[in-house]
Amino acid sequence: MKNRITMKDIAREAGVSVATVSHVINGTKNISKETSERVLKSIEKYNYVPDSSAKNLRKKKTKTAGLIVSSLPDNFVNDMIFGVEERAREMGYNLLLVNTKEDEKYEEESINLLHSNLVDGIILSPTSGDISYLNKYTNYKFPVVMVNRFDKKIKNIPIVSGDNYQLGFDATTHLLRHGHKKIGFIYSVLNVSTTEERLRGYKDALKQFDIPFCEGCLERGYGTVKGGADAVANLLSREKDITALFTQTDLMTVGAIGKIKEMQLRIPDDLAIIGFGDFPSAVIIEPPVTNIILPARTIGRTAFDVLINKIHNPDYMTHIQLPSSLIVRNSCGC
Amino acid sequence: MKNRITMKDIAREAGVSVATVSHVINGTKNISKETSERVLKSIEKYNYVPDSSAKNLRKKKTKTAGLIVSSLPDNFVNDMIFGVEERAREMGYNLLLVNTKEDEKYEEESINLLHSNLVDGIILSPTSGDISYLNKYTNYKFPVVMVNRFDKKIKNIPIVSGDNYQLGFDATTHLLRHGHKKIGFIYSVLNVSTTEERLRGYKDALKQFDIPFCEGCLERGYGTVKGGADAVANLLSREKDITALFTQTDLMTVGAIGKIKEMQLRIPDDLAIIGFGDFPSAVIIEPPVTNIILPARTIGRTAFDVLINKIHNPDYMTHIQLPSSLIVRNSCGC
DNA sequence: ATGAAAGCGCTAACAC
DNA sequence: GTGTTAGCGCTTTCAT
Numbered sequence: 001m002k003n004r005i006t007m008k009d010i011a012r013e014a015g016v017s018v019a020t021v022s023h024v025i026n027g028t029k030n031i032s033k034e035t036s037e038r039v040l041k042s043i044e045k046y047n048y049v050p051d052s053s054a055k056n057l058r059k060k061k062t063k064t065a066g067l068i069v070s071s072l073p074d075n076f077v078n079d080m081i082f083g084v085e086e087r088a089r090e091m092g093y094n095l096l097l098v099n100t101k102e103d104e105k106y107e108e109e110s111i112n113l114l115h116s117n118l119v120d121g122i123i124l125s126p127t128s129g130d131i132s133y134l135n136k137y138t139n140y141k142f143p144v145v146m147v148n149r150f151d152k153k154i155k156n157i158p159i160v161s162g163d164n165y166q167l168g169f170d171a172t173t174h175l176l177r178h179g180h181k182k183i184g185f186i187y188s189v190l191n192v193s194t195t196e197e198r199l200r201g202y203k204d205a206l207k208q209f210d211i212p213f214c215e216g217c218l219e220r221g222y223g224t225v226k227g228g229a230d231a232v233a234n235l236l237s238r239e240k241d242i243t244a245l246f247t248q249t250d251l252m253t254v255g256a257i258g259k260i261k262e263m264q265l266r267i268p269d270d271l272a273i274i275g276f277g278d279f280p281s282a283v284i285i286e287p288p289v290t291n292i293i294l295p296a297r298t299i300g301r302t303a304f305d306v307l308i309n310k311i312h313n314p315d316y317m318t319h320i321q322l323p324s325s326l327i328v329r330n331s332c333g334c
Numbered sequence: 335m336k337n338r339i340t341m342k343d344i345a346r347e348a349g350v351s352v353a354t355v356s357h358v359i360n361g362t363k364n365i366s367k368e369t370s371e372r373v374l375k376s377i378e379k380y381n382y383v384p385d386s387s388a389k390n391l392r393k394k395k396t397k398t399a400g401l402i403v404s405s406l407p408d409n410f411v412n413d414m415i416f417g418v419e420e421r422a423r424e425m426g427y428n429l430l431l432v433n434t435k436e437d438e439k440y441e442e443e444s445i446n447l448l449h450s451n452l453v454d455g456i457i458l459s460p461t462s463g464d465i466s467y468l469n470k471y472t473n474y475k476f477p478v479v480m481v482n483r484f485d486k487k488i489k490n491i492p493i494v495s496g497d498n499y500q501l502g503f504d505a506t507t508h509l510l511r512h513g514h515k516k517i518g519f520i521y522s523v524l525n526v527s528t529t530e531e532r533l534r535g536y537k538d539a540l541k542q543f544d545i546p547f548c549e550g551c552l553e554r555g556y557g558t559v560k561g562g563a564d565a566v567a568n569l570l571s572r573e574k575d576i577t578a579l580f581t582q583t584d585l586m587t588v589g590a591i592g593k594i595k596e597m598q599l600r601i602p603d604d605l606a607i608i609g610f611g612d613f614p615s616a617v618i619i620e621p622p623v624t625n626i627i628l629p630a631r632t633i634g635r636t637a638f639d640v641l642i643n644k645i646h647n648p649d650y651m652t653h654i655q656l657p658s659s660l661i662v663r664n665s666c667g668c
Numbered sequence: 669a670t671g672a673a674a675g676c677g678c679t680a681a682c683a684c
Numbered sequence: 685g686t687g688t689t690a691g692c693g694c695t696t697t698c699a700t
Binding site for chain 4: 017018035058060
């Protein structure tokens with residue numbers, strides 16, 4: 001393995017000092033055109049790229065951000081990830097991706113590692129566990145922003161999320177307007193702001209229609225197709241008079257629909273359904289499925305912008321809530 | 335912003351030298367139990383984490399890998415990404431994710447940047463463009479492995495991909511066996527091994543059934559739902575006697591099915607379809623769609639393992655081809 | 669078993 | 685406009 005070219009080599013080759021090389025690379029000082037060109041030529045010739053580690057050590061910045069997601073990757077999460085990635089590169093940052101798969105311990109380990117000057121800041125979509133350990137980092141101003149899921153108990157941490165309360169309220173209201181009185185709520189993770197807020201919206205919508213909240217209408221399942229199917233089966237065997245469903249992830253929505261069809265129930269006549277999160281095939285399913293969505297890509301992009309602000313100003317705070325929208329198709333009864 | 339704790343601080347606190355601290359952290363030398371415990375205690379107390387940049391500079395290794403993908407992210411690519419991510423973390427590596435979106439120039443820039451001691455190696459799913467610039471890196475043994483897509487022109491680069499030739503052959507043969515004589519082939523990127531290999535398989539299958547290859551049966555579209563729909567419309571308006579379709583990405587498959595339904599054609603009676611890449615809702619679509627798949631997650635994981643080998647041994651070479659499998663449902667006519 | 673010190677490749681303050 | 689040099693925080697060789 002040939003030894004790496006360093007700035008010193010370039011300097012020697014161009015007959016200048018390393019300081020000069022550094023300055024022409026970074027444009028940090030006026031260097032005469034001739035010298036500059038000579039340096040550039042050597043750089044070209046040797047295909048030289050400044051060592052990032054050395055630079056990072058010296059500048060105490062890495063120009064990379066960490067993105068830690070915890071969910072089973074569904075369409076929403078994937079879009080959000082690519083939103084972050086897209087914005088990061090637009091801003092000249094690299095992106096370190098970590099998927100904790102709801103593993104709290106691994107989440108803490110990851111943050112600890114990234115925090116070691118590996119990244120300038122972290123965008124975190126946390127697990128449902130106890131994440132108060134985060135205060136350890138945010139307290140002394142290591143830039144962390146929460147995306148999608150948030151936890152108000154953590155101090156000094158900006159948040160970018162969807163307006164999940166309104167989302168829950170709107171989806172439920174829509175079903176209520178179609179005359180449904182008993183609406184199943186299928187989720188995958190509890191103690192997480194997304195689910196909790198939607199649930200709050202769901203309950204408030206019920207209240208507004210003077211319909212009592214029924215504890216048995218809540219059903220938890222694994223956040224996969226299979227999980228959605230199982231949840232529907234359980235829910236329906238327990239609460240026979242449910243006439244509508246509100247599912248919380250696109251994978252579960254698909255599983256739910258599969259199970260409903262398998263049970264020979266008709267959508268939306270026997271059972272109406274609204275899912276959270278759009279997915280490409282929603283239109284071609286019979287009937288086309290009504291989804292309530294959040295702008296995943298924008299949430300990701302915005303989270304990155306907020307992180308940049310936080311990096312530049314350690315006291316920066318905000319809670320941005322992006323609005324949801326209902327994509328009305330037919331599974332809701334419309 | 336409080337100043338970062340360094341090894342020096344820990345050393346002072348514990349009343350030892352930095353060398354000792356380093357050794358207890360890394361277990362690189364025998365340190366007496368008492369000293370060791372004292373050091374550990376200080377580390378704990380200050381929540382100290384060694385600076386990664388300094389460590390990387392010194393060791394000339396970063397324990398992070400770069401993953402550069404170029405495709406519009408569909409189900410296959412996403413699964414592959416998480417396969418790489420999963421394996422990376424199992425092996426104690428971090429993952430830098432870059433999506434070039436088929437932008438050749440950005441791809442080259444990214445590689446150049448990552449190569450600057452930012453990552454120990456790169457897993458690349460290249461654009462369709464001319465990537466011979468890669469030789470510049472692989473020639474002097476910077477570890478790069480190609481995943482999914484490959485280009486034999488690059489020297490000294492291991493490859494992990496699906497067996498796309500067999501995939502194309504099998505999918506086409508399956509359709510042929512159902513009696514189809516004119517099969518549309520809908521793809522999104524040309525000059526890329528995945529498409530080219532599948533096409534080669536497609537042609538060979540045709541040959542085996544003594545059916546002449548029809549140039550007009552090939553249709554290119556943008557790799558999205560809309561792209562798939564448009565491609566079908568174009569294809570069908572030109573070649574009216576096509577009775578089966580083989581689409582190359584899951585998004586295009588969905589778009590194609592949507593368009594077919596919109597045209598009031600029946601699947602599989604008027605038009606059979608097999609798509610590449612499975613997607614969660616394939617089962618609940620009417621009719622359930624037959625897909626031919628590649629083990630995306632395994633491909634990702636394997637690519638990472640190959641990268642590790644390449645990092646340890648600069649001369650390591652291989653071309654691993656993972657087999658495809660046909661998920662027979664009903665859209666093919668079965 | 670522990671410590672002193674060199675040096676990884678770069679940036680930036682300072683000198684000329 | 686250009687060069688000298690200290691030092692970022694760590695690992696590691698060599699002493700003791």
